[in-house]
Amino acid sequence: MSKKNAILAAATHLFSRNGFKETSMSELTRITGAAGGTIFHHFKNKEDLFLNILKNVQETILSAFREHKETAGYKNGIEMVEGVITFYLDLAGVIEDQFLLLHRHYPYQMAETNTVCRSYLESVHNGLLDIFEEGISIGIEDGSVKVKSPRNTAMVLFAMVDGVVRLNTYNLYHAGSLYNDLMASCRKILTNE
Amino acid sequence: MSKKNAILAAATHLFSRNGFKETSMSELTRITGAAGGTIFHHFKNKEDLFLNILKNVQETILSAFREHKETAGYKNGIEMVEGVITFYLDLAGVIEDQFLLLHRHYPYQMAETNTVCRSYLESVHNGLLDIFEEGISIGIEDGSVKVKSPRNTAMVLFAMVDGVVRLNTYNLYHAGSLYNDLMASCRKILTNE
DNA sequence: CAGCCAACCGAATGATCGGTCGGTTTTTTG
DNA sequence: CAAAAAACCGACCGATCATTCGGTTGGCTG
Numbered sequence: 001m002s003k004k005n006a007i008l009a010a011a012t013h014l015f016s017r018n019g020f021k022e023t024s025m026s027e028l029t030r031i032t033g034a035a036g037g038t039i040f041h042h043f044k045n046k047e048d049l050f051l052n053i054l055k056n057v058q059e060t061i062l063s064a065f066r067e068h069k070e071t072a073g074y075k076n077g078i079e080m081v082e083g084v085i086t087f088y089l090d091l092a093g094v095i096e097d098q099f100l101l102l103h104r105h106y107p108y109q110m111a112e113t114n115t116v117c118r119s120y121l122e123s124v125h126n127g128l129l130d131i132f133e134e135g136i137s138i139g140i141e142d143g144s145v146k147v148k149s150p151r152n153t154a155m156v157l158f159a160m161v162d163g164v165v166r167l168n169t170y171n172l173y174h175a176g177s178l179y180n181d182l183m184a185s186c187r188k189i190l191t192n193e
Numbered sequence: 194m195s196k197k198n199a200i201l202a203a204a205t206h207l208f209s210r211n212g213f214k215e216t217s218m219s220e221l222t223r224i225t226g227a228a229g230g231t232i233f234h235h236f237k238n239k240e241d242l243f244l245n246i247l248k249n250v251q252e253t254i255l256s257a258f259r260e261h262k263e264t265a266g267y268k269n270g271i272e273m274v275e276g277v278i279t280f281y282l283d284l285a286g287v288i289e290d291q292f293l294l295l296h297r298h299y300p301y302q303m304a305e306t307n308t309v310c311r312s313y314l315e316s317v318h319n320g321l322l323d324i325f326e327e328g329i330s331i332g333i334e335d336g337s338v339k340v341k342s343p344r345n346t347a348m349v350l351f352a353m354v355d356g357v358v359r360l361n362t363y364n365l366y367h368a369g370s371l372y373n374d375l376m377a378s379c380r381k382i383l384t385n386e
Numbered sequence: 387c388a389g390c391c392a393a394c395c396g397a398a399t400g401a402t403c404g405g406t407c408g409g410t411t412t413t414t415t416g
Numbered sequence: 417c418a419a420a421a422a423a424c425c426g427a428c429c430g431a432t433c434a435t436t437c438g439g440t441t442g443g444c445t446g
Contacts (some may be wrong), residue, residue, distance in 0.1 A: 003394075019298065021214040025434060035395040040435065042393085105212065105297045108363040118365075125365050152374040154364070156353065160378075163356030164349065170301040172311075172318050173348070181345040185353075189378045192385040196424075218404060228425040233405065235423085 004042045005030040012053050016097040020050060020106045051116055054107060057098040058120045062127045064091055069131065077139020078190055083185060084131055085161050089179065092165045103166045129154050136190070145190045157186060197235045199225040205246050209290040213299045224338050231361060240303075247300060247313045250291040255320045255380045257284055262324065270332020271383055278326055278379060282372070285358045296359050322347050329383070350379060 010031045014023040025046065029036050043049040068087050074080040092099045101107065102124065111118035132154035139145025147153040164182055168175040203352045207216040218239065226309050236242040261280050267273040285292045295317065296302065304311035325347035332338025340346040357375055359367040 008379075017300070019212070019214065021212065024432075026432080029396095037396070037437080038394050038434080041395095046434065100298075103298065105293075109211070111363075111365075122361075122365055129366075148377075149374060152371055153378070155360070155368060155371055156357065156374050156378050159356030159360055159368075160349065160353035163352030163359070166356070166359075167348070167352055170304075170314075172301070172304075172315055175348060175352075178345055178348055181342060181349050184249070184341075185346070185349050185382045188385050190382045192381050217402075219402080222426095229405080230407080230426070234425095239404065321446050 003032065003034045003038055007039055007042060007049070008056065009051060011049055012097050012101070015050060015053060016100040016104070019058055019104060020046075020110075034066055041069070041120070046174075047110075047114075050110075051114075051120070054117060054120045055100070057101055058124045060090070060095065060098055064095075065131055074135075076142045076144040077135050078144040078187070080135035080138060081132065081145070081157070081190060082183060082186060084135055085157070085183070088128075088161055089182075096169070099165060100169060103169065110192070126173065129158060132157055139190065146192070147190060153189065157189065160185065196225065196227045196231055200227055200232055200235060201246060201249065202243070204242055205249070205290050205294070205353070208246060209293040209297070210242060212297060213239075215305075236371060240307075243303075244307075244309055244313070247310060250294055251313045251317045253288065253291055254284070254317055257288075258321070258324055267328075269335045269337040270328050270330070271337040271380070273331060274325065274328035274338070274350070274383060275376060275386065277328055278350070278376070281321075281354055282358065285361075289362070292358060293362060296362065322351060325350055332383065339385070340383060346382065353378065 010028055011023070013148040014027065014031075025036060025039060027122045028034070028039060039049070043052060065084070065087070068084070072080075072083055072087075074083055075105070079151060102121075107117060107121055111121050129151070136145055136147060136153055140147070140150065161182070164175055164178055168178075200221060203221055204216070207220065207224075218229060218232060221227075221232060232242070236245060258277070258280070261277070263278075265273075267275055267276055295314075300310060300314055304314050322344070326343045329338055329340060329343040329346055333340070333343065354375070357371055359370055360366070361371075
């Protein structure tokens with residue numbers, strides 16, 4: 001179990017930081033201390049290793065949000081949406097590698113031909129959108145949110161928040177000081193008119 | 194010139210669609226009909242070829258916006274911002290490859306060590322942000338826009354619009370029908386409060 | 387203790403990679 | 417038209433790649 005987890009951990013980091021093709025099995029053996037044969041004993045091939053990691057990413061992120069939703073206890077819809085967004089920004093900093101992997105193009109390209117990969121990605125994105133949408137719908141009922149389409153608004157909000165996270169990882173400009181403006185924009189989208 | 198342009202065109206497509214490492218020079222020779230030596234006659238190495246393409250992307254996108262700004266003729270700030278966003282969405286569909294290249298992780302990774310690459314990326318992003326910010330600032334002066342920080346608002350808006358474009362290219366969900374909600378969200382961010 | 391199986395090893399393999407080089411063809415120039 | 421320059425060719429190179437395989441180890445079971 002030890003070597004297998006070491007391989008998973010190192011591969012998660014390397015795939016996220018450097019990409020799939022750019023990560024070599026020999027680099028993996030060097031870092032983990034595991035022999036080449038050991039990796040292929042635990043994982044059918046490189047793609048299988050990648051899928052195992054993607055599965056971990058999906059489970060980690062979704063269960064983090066599931067736990068957050070249970071413990072947070074928001075009193076109305078807009079508070080929930082804002083809390084979820086704040087949690088999203090925090091989480092993206094805590095488990096950077098997992099989010100970085102989802103910001104790479106490779107998984108989505110692989111999803112075009114690999115149904116397992118596609119199901120993991122759909123699960124993550126739909127799961128996150130569901131949480132956004134749930135907060136919006138609750139907000140519409142309790143009057144704290146006023147929008148036309150909850151699902152579409154959830155998608156726009158997600159695109160905005162995820163876009164900020166992504167631009168933040170490319171440190172072209174320091175988007176860290178963007179939190180207040182981001183939350184203000186969210187509130188405007190959710191409340192006015 | 195003919196072969197050189199063929200190489201540039203094919204490489205733009207392959208680097209965008211498949212990535213840098215995933216694109217082989219032999220694939221490039223097969224598609225263009227150019228011999229291996231010919232590619233390295235025109236470009237010092239694979240990275241140099243990539244940088245030439247990135248330079249083209251930067252020039253193409255920025256000049257497209259420059260021309261758009263000259264011919265559009267908006268009467269106030271908010272109309273300009275909305276027009277620019279609409280143009281951004283259109284352009285992302287017209288020159289898909291160029292935008293896809295900027296949505297890949299590889300260029301930003303290369304920018305960490307390559308100053309030329311970094312300058313191209315900074316030029317594109319800063320140029321686009323400048324246009325967004327200009328519209329916002331004009332809007333503040335003419336009263337059509339009400340926000341605190343023009344630059345930060347420009348960054349949030351850009352993250353949102355670019356996020357939608359990116360999620361659209363991964364066809365996990367059909368974000369094409371998001372236009373109206375996206376523009377409504379923009380208007381809310383720019384006008385209320 | 388015997389037998390078994392999963393974990394682990396590392397040398398070997400064939401394919402493919404980016405890049406080189408000496409030579410030929412085409413274009414430009416004086 | 418001659419000669420220089422630029423474009424182009426394709427065989428070749430060493431390095432690296434993902435993957436294989438025969439064999440060793442170590443812990444569990446009966």
